[in-house]
Amino acid sequence: MAPHEHVAVLYRGRAAAFELAPFLAEGLERRDVCVCLAPRPFHAEMLTRLRALRGDLEPCVQNKTLRLHEGLDDFRELCQFAEQVFHDAERQAAPGVRWLEEGSWPRAVRFPMQQFFDFHAALNYQVKHYPSVALCQYDLDEIEPQHLLSAIAVHRHLILDGALVRDNPFYIPAEKFIPLAPAERQRDVAQVFREVGFDTEKLLAALAGYGRMEPGGTPSS
Numbered sequence: 001m002a003p004h005e006h007v008a009v010l011y012r013g014r015a016a017a018f019e020l021a022p023f024l025a026e027g028l029e030r031r032d033v034c035v036c037l038a039p040r041p042f043h044a045e046m047l048t049r050l051r052a053l054r055g056d057l058e059p060c061v062q063n064k065t066l067r068l069h070e071g072l073d074d075f076r077e078l079c080q081f082a083e084q085v086f087h088d089a090e091r092q093a094a095p096g097v098r099w100l101e102e103g104s105w106p107r108a109v110r111f112p113m114q115q116f117f118d119f120h121a122a123l124n125y126q127v128k129h130y131p132s133v134a135l136c137q138y139d140l141d142e143i144e145p146q147h148l149l150s151a152i153a154v155h156r157h158l159i160l161d162g163a164l165v166r167d168n169p170f171y172i173p174a175e176k177f178i179p180l181a182p183a184e185r186q187r188d189v190a191q192v193f194r195e196v197g198f199d200t201e202k203l204l205a206a207l208a209g210y211g212r213m214e215p216g217g218t219p220s221s
Helices: 015-019 021-029 041-054 058-062 075-091 107-108 113-129 145-153 187-195 200-210
Strands: 005-011 033-037 065-069 097-102 132-139 157-162 162-168 212-214
Touching: 005 041, 005 145, 015 041, 015 058, 015 132, 021 041, 021 097, 021 157, 033 041, 033 075, 041 065, 065 113, 075 097, 075 113, 097 107, 113 132, 113 145, 132 145, 145 187, 187 212
Parallel strands: 005 132, 005 157, 033 065, 033 097, 097 132
Antiparallel strands: 157 162, 162 212
16 A cells, blocks of 8 residues: 555454554564554554564564554543654654554543544544554444444545455545534445445445455555
């Protein structure tokens, strides 16, 4: 993947939640600033996967090129955290930022989901400002349907079953998304969801059909 991309990765099952560890490992090799934002129980497994790929991670943790975070319960603090990551990368002249996020963290810290998607709409601005790739993954077995629809709406691109779907037709830019009422944010994709009988698999097939698909592989910036 090219830099400046913000992508929703839709997957099934906890084992698949760690398949993007090579995305971070490659970033550490390049000296990118790498962030893993996920519930705390995910951290140990992600570190295990990264050590298998990279060896000793202590220097990366110490110099903050690798940052594992469990999320915050305050919208302003979350935005400040993201801004600080990009500010530090620029100050350190890092080649890029790699942001890997597990979409279940808000539930663990009771972060409001409407604000979660506001944050992700705004994250598009951060990604465009600095050479970076943000991959935000959602477990289809866990996410509630209305939250899946919002996740689709705030990401320009999607990864479905390992294939990249470019130019998501239901993407809504931040300047339009944030002022909308929740129902309006989901209106177009919700209509498709109704047309396929509220069947998630059929919705994903429709998304794949609407978008331009490219072969999968480990995303990189």
